[in-house]
Amino acid sequence: MHERLIKYIKSRASSPLSESDVETLNTIFVPRKLRKRQYLLQEAEVCKYMGFVVKGAMRQYSVDEKGVEHVVELSLEEWWVGDRESFVNGTPSPYYIDAWENSEVLLLNHDDFFQRLKPIPAIVELSSKLDERHAFALQRKVNAFISLSAEERYNELIRTYPEFLQRFPQHIIASYLGMTKETLSRIRHHALKK
Amino acid sequence: MHERLIKYIKSRASSPLSESDVETLNTIFVPRKLRKRQYLLQEAEVCKYMGFVVKGAMRQYSVDEKGVEHVVELSLEEWWVGDRESFVNGTPSPYYIDAWENSEVLLLNHDDFFQRLKPIPAIVELSSKLDERHAFALQRKVNAFISLSAEERYNELIRTYPEFLQRFPQHIIASYLGMTKETLSRIRHHALKK
DNA sequence: CGCGGGTTTGATGATGCTCAAGCCCGGTGG
DNA sequence: CCACCGGGCTTGAGCATCATCAAACCCGCG
Numbered sequence: 001m002h003e004r005l006i007k008y009i010k011s012r013a014s015s016p017l018s019e020s021d022v023e024t025l026n027t028i029f030v031p032r033k034l035r036k037r038q039y040l041l042q043e044a045e046v047c048k049y050m051g052f053v054v055k056g057a058m059r060q061y062s063v064d065e066k067g068v069e070h071v072v073e074l075s076l077e078e079w080w081v082g083d084r085e086s087f088v089n090g091t092p093s094p095y096y097i098d099a100w101e102n103s104e105v106l107l108l109n110h111d112d113f114f115q116r117l118k119p120i121p122a123i124v125e126l127s128s129k130l131d132e133r134h135a136f137a138l139q140r141k142v143n144a145f146i147s148l149s150a151e152e153r154y155n156e157l158i159r160t161y162p163e164f165l166q167r168f169p170q171h172i173i174a175s176y177l178g179m180t181k182e183t184l185s186r187i188r189h190h191a192l193k194k
Numbered sequence: 195m196h197e198r199l200i201k202y203i204k205s206r207a208s209s210p211l212s213e214s215d216v217e218t219l220n221t222i223f224v225p226r227k228l229r230k231r232q233y234l235l236q237e238a239e240v241c242k243y244m245g246f247v248v249k250g251a252m253r254q255y256s257v258d259e260k261g262v263e264h265v266v267e268l269s270l271e272e273w274w275v276g277d278r279e280s281f282v283n284g285t286p287s288p289y290y291i292d293a294w295e296n297s298e299v300l301l302l303n304h305d306d307f308f309q310r311l312k313p314i315p316a317i318v319e320l321s322s323k324l325d326e327r328h329a330f331a332l333q334r335k336v337n338a339f340i341s342l343s344a345e346e347r348y349n350e351l352i353r354t355y356p357e358f359l360q361r362f363p364q365h366i367i368a369s370y371l372g373m374t375k376e377t378l379s380r381i382r383h384h385a386l387k388k
Numbered sequence: 389c390g391c392g393g394g395t396t397t398g399a400t401g402a403t404g405c406t407c408a409a410g411c412c413c414g415g416t417g418g
Numbered sequence: 419c420c421a422c423c424g425g426g427c428t429t430g431a432g433c434a435t436c437a438t439c440a441a442a443c444c445c446g447c448g
Contacts, residue, residue, distance in 0.1 A: 062337060062341055068341075070337070070340045072336060072337050072340060084326070084329065084333075085330040094337070127322075128325065131322065131325045131326055132278070132282065132325055134329050135325055135329040135332060136278070138329060138336055139279065139332060141336050142332055142335050142339070143266050143288070145336070145339035145372060146369075146372045147256055147258055147262075147264040149436095150435080169394060169395085170394075170395070171393095171395080178340040180436075180437055180438080181396095182395090182396080182397085182437075182438085183435085185395060185397085186436090189396080343403080344403080363425085363426060364426075364427065374404075375427075375428095376404085376405075376427095376428080376429085377403085377405075379427060383428080
């Protein structure tokens with residue numbers, strides 16, 4: 001299971017990974033299988049692990065007072081899952097994270113990350129690149145919510161993450177886009193007529 | 195003007211700043227005054243500078259086909275302005291950035307940042323902390339848009355950035371919150387009655 | 389065959405937008 | 419000192435978009 005992670009790191013960091021670095025990665029990241037609907041994180045918990053998705057599909061969402069789920073993030077293979085803010089600051093998370101498909105993830109805990117991984121140059125480099133990319137994606141998302149209609153946001157999703165449509169049911173996609181499943185259904189119906 | 199920057203860096207980085215580091219910062223950051231409505235960045239340009247706001251108030255926004263402005267970011271003293279994605283990747287920005295008050299900023303260009311600043315540990319540390327905080331703030335914002343009503347988003351703003359209400363007119367606050375000035379006006383009227 | 393999860397459809401209603409008008413207030417110039 | 423102007427804010431009427439609720443449908447699976 002770790003090969004995919006090693007390959008992933010090597011492919012995006014310019015600094016090399018030594019044999020002992022690989023060794024470290026192998027011991028620090030612990031594999032875990034998650035069945036569909038199994039939680040990686042629940043609201044009010046502190047996010048103790050960041051996970052690298054080797055196989056499967058995960059979702060991160062908040063639940064409002066009325067019990068409605070609001071999906072903030074969807075993750076497939078080679079994505080990272082976890083609530084970074086909770087993980088870094090040790091604060092309780094407002095999110096749930098669970099598996100949508102049966103999944104395999106590699107888990108990294110807080111202390112291992114900061115004490116044993118941070119000394120590896122390739123990791124520091126990768127980690128800051130990821131933060132950066134993450135921030136870019138979020139910025140685009142905020143901009144989409146401020147300036148686009150429901151239909152435009154859906155079209156944007158088709159362009160940027162078409163794979164989501166294959167892996168998640170529509171009601172989840174709808175929530176991710178900040179609309180109800182009925183609205184999404186009507187938008188799709190609408191789109192067909194053209 | 196640079197003292198404020200130096201003080202700012204010292205207060206948030208654990209690594210020390212040497213005399214020569216301070217020297218470097220003094221030469222690299224170039225002061226610039228911006229009159230109200232003056233642009234720091236325009237749509238389709240590459241963001242060549244990141245700016246540290248010493249004094250004043252800035253806004254970052256996109257403009258849609260109908261000519262409507264959508265504010266994505268507001269910045270006051272000791273905030274950073276610029277389109278990070280455009281700055282880092284050298285891609286054209288979809289945003290405008292201009293001064294809302296007469297302002298003083300310290301500008302940092304791309305090459306200076308990556309070649310002369312990156313070697314300074316305090317900077318690396320600060321830079322990644324900022325990326326992180328920025329990502330956290332954006333994540334919250336996305337969550338707010340997905341799960342909160344216009345009124346709830348306004349209340350959230352009052353809690354988190356009350357100073358914005360003092361420094362920016364309502365129509366800008368409204369845009370920042372993803373609503374029209376009329377809606378914000380009604381929300382405020384509504385709130386008074388309680 | 390019936391059940392469960394997902395999707396669609398329709399009727400109704402709330403939320404927030406658009407457009408238009410008027411108001412308030414702090415300048416600026418006559 | 420007053421008139422006017424412009425920017426910002428408010429108010430109202432009508433409307434579009436999207437949510438809600440309820441029902442029906444679809445389909446793979448035990």
